[in-house]
Amino acid sequence: GAVVSQHPSRVICKSGTSVKIECRSLDFQATTMFWYRQFPKQSLMLMATSNEGSKATYEQGVEKDKFLINHASLTLSTLTVTSAHPEDSSFYICSARPVSVYGYTFGSGTRLTVV
Amino acid sequence: SQQGEEDPQALSIQEGENATMNCSYKTSINNLQWYRQNSGRGLVHLILIRSNEREKHSGRLRVTLDTSKKSSSLLITASRAADTASYFCASEGGNKLVFGAGTILRVKS
Numbered sequence: 001g002a003v004v005s006q007h008p009s010r011v012i013c014k015s016g017t018s019v020k021i022e023c024r025s026l027d028f029q030a031t032t033m034f035w036y037r038q039f040p041k042q043s044l045m046l047m048a049t050s051n052e053g054s055k056a057t058y059e060q061g062v063e064k065d066k067f068l069i070n071h072a073s074l075t076l077s078t079l080t081v082t083s084a085h086p087e088d089s090s091f092y093i094c095s096a097r098p099v100s101v102y103g104y105t106f107g108s109g110t111r112l113t114v115v
Numbered sequence: 116s117q118q119g120e121e122d123p124q125a126l127s128i129q130e131g132e133n134a135t136m137n138c139s140y141k142t143s144i145n146n147l148q149w150y151r152q153n154s155g156r157g158l159v160h161l162i163l164i165r166s167n168e169r170e171k172h173s174g175r176l177r178v179t180l181d182t183s184k185k186s187s188s189l190l191i192t193a194s195r196a197a198d199t200a201s202y203f204c205a206s207e208g209g210n211k212l213v214f215g216a217g218t219i220l221r222v223k224s
Contacts, residue, residue, distance in 0.1 A: 004157075006157070032210070034212070041219075042216070042217075043203060043214045043215060043216050043217050044158075044203070044214045045214075046211065046212070049211070091155070093157055093158070095158075095212075102146075102148075102160075102163045103148050103150075103161075103163050104148075104158075104160060104212060105160070106150075106157040106158040106159070106160075107157050108156055108157040109155070109156060109157050
């Protein structure tokens, strides 16, 4: 079946540094990928829609300069959290939709802890 | 808020019992989907029901959709301990998923 691979699964970084999270579609091409954020015991909130070869579309309230998204190929999207602060600590999840599958396929998520 | 609502927020049942979760959404949709999330993991797609469908079955899952009330329900029959997880509904309109708040299901063996 369709698989989305997300790395790293966990990362701890110091305040002020940047962290890159990768999301790869392993057996299908994804012109569009989605990035979500999830706080403990809460639901997923869409942060941005990543479009291959063009700029990402950000949801209201999400800082474009803080959460940089690059979708340079049909199988890879990256989310870079720049100048991370403790309040950026969260669970970040990506997803994509294989054409032949009805639902969306999600990565396994990245637990980011900023200390 | 972009989120829909789900109830109950938490549900604890015995193995073998049925579990019912309800979901409401806010805007018009193309379809509604249900996902499962084990603690600290990604989401797994369970079932999709289109806006012109009223009921759908998949194994032990039964989903209903009432577009006039903007609501959906997920029934898991003959629950197992392995069904313990969080369950989210997600409404899709305009190629974007909007998730409900989720229901935490605990099945006791």
